Amino acid sequence: MLATPLRRAQRSRALAASIPAEADAPKATLFETYTKVSSALTNLFPVWTVLFxxxxxADPxxxxxxTTQYFTAGLAVLMLSMGITLSPKDFARVATRPNAVLLNFALCYGMMPVLGLGLGKLWGLDPAMVAGMVLVGSINGGQASNLCTFIAKGNVALSVLMTTATTIGAIFMTPFLCKAFLGTVVPVDARGIVVSTLQxxxxxxxxxxxxNAKAPKLVSAIKPATPVVGVVSxxxxxxxxxxxxxxxxxxxxxxxxxxxxxxxxxGGVVGYWLSRLLGFGETTSRTMAIETSMKSSAFGFLLAKLHFGDFACRVPSAVSVVWMALTGSSMAVAWRFMKVNPPKFDRNVRERFEKVDVISIVKRTLGKK
Incomplete structure (x- = not known):
């Protein structure tokens, strides 16, 4: 007789426990649908780029x-959508190993201008177009690279640091490279670049x-939509x-x-494989490829418009706006479907490279001179 009431009580508790779960089921299904739709829209990033x-x-x-005001706001929204995926710990981990940032800086301002000059000469472009190609190679990394790194399952914190480093570096590197390759002094608004980088x-x-730190529940709800916000921006x-x-x-x-x-x-291919040959992992190599490939072409167009008399100098930067976005988004979506495998290269090679104090070596070299 005692067993029957006990069983009834157990069944009642089980039934009561199942009611909230059943009530939450539609919510879970709705969230899954929302996540799947966001993912599908993100995966079509290259298609949206071509369509826009x-x-x-067709209709400029x-x-x-x-306008410039909305343009700046759009970039800020893009970066905010990336910021909610990060934490201070992400930057702390990257800061302990700065050599990846230094390598990207060297590729951005060392390899890319030479590549622009070489391709312009190889294709027989007229001098004004060649100058425009050099300018494309001599500018900083673009902010859209952070979104593409996120989609590609790269290291977003590292991507942000690389973009910031090359953007600040544009203050002195872009004028220097234009003078060295083209014999033209291109003044760059140093204060403007710093303020824009901050904003x-x-x-x-x-x-x-x-x-992300103060409102984790809100962030977890909107995080699946952040790539879509970035793609639209x-x-x-x-x-x-x-x-x-x-x-x-x-x-x-x-x-x-x-x-x-x-x-x-x-630029993307060299950035990826050079990183792998130096022993960096897959996520860092993907980040390096995207950061090397994607340039701030709109900034290059502005410089060409302000400081180069020949209209033809502006055209490579204008064309670069399209190919930069299309190349970066295509790499990002392709890598999105590829598993991030552990490094195949010797870990000791990577560790030795990461421990090299590049700054001290440069100081000693300059001191000897």
Whole structure:
């Protein structure tokens, strides 16, 4: 007789426990659907880039409302969407091993300008176009690279540090390289670059990390949508830049499209495999490839517009806006579906390279001279 009431009580408790689970089931299903839709939209990033580019070429006036103010706000939203995926620990881990950042800086301002010059000469472009190719190679990394790194399962904190380093470096490296390769002094607004970096990169990242720390439930709810927000922001920014120079892009033809495409493609390939040969892991190598490939082409176009008399100098940067976004987004989506395997190269090689104090070596070398 005692067993029957006991069984009834157990069944009642089990039934009561199942009710909240059943009530939460629709919520779970809705969240899964929301996550799947966000993922599907993100996976079509290259397609959206092509569609928005085509739209801007066909109807440049459609994006005329995206003035400089909105352009800056769009970049800030893009960086905020990346900031909520990060924590201070991510940057602390990267800061202990700065050699990846230094390698990217060397590729950005060492290899890429030479690559731009070589491709321009190889394709027989006229001198003004060659100058534009060198300028594309001599500018800093673009902010959209952080989004592509996130989609590619790379190291976002490292990507942000690389972008920041090359952006600050543009203050002195871009004028120096233009003078060295082209004999032209291109003045760069140092204060403007620092302020823009704080507004567009650092402030949104810090705000995003603060939200991640203080409101984790809110962040976990909106995090699946962050890549979509980034994709939309990037596509609008690309369309706005393309719309301003639609005519020269259409007039450029394949003679310019191919070398501009190659500067981004070759940069990415070299960045990836050089990282692997030096013993860096897969996530760092993916980050290096994207950061090397993707340049701030809109900044290059602005410099060409302000400081180069020949209109043809602007055209490579205008074409680069499209190929930079298309190459970066294609790499990102391809890697999104590839497993991040452990490094195949000797770990000791990587550790030896990462422990090299590059700054001390440079100081000793300069001291000897």
């Amino acid at each position: 580019t085509g739209w801007a070429l 006036a459609a994006f005329a409302w995206l 567009v990169v650092l402030a949104p990242i810090v705000l995003g990390m603060t939200l 990037t596509c609008l920014l690309v369309a706005a830049a393309v719309g301003q120079v639609a005519e020269p892009i259409l007039d450029a033809g394949l003679s310019l499209q191919v070398p501009v495409m190659l500067i981004h493609l070759v």
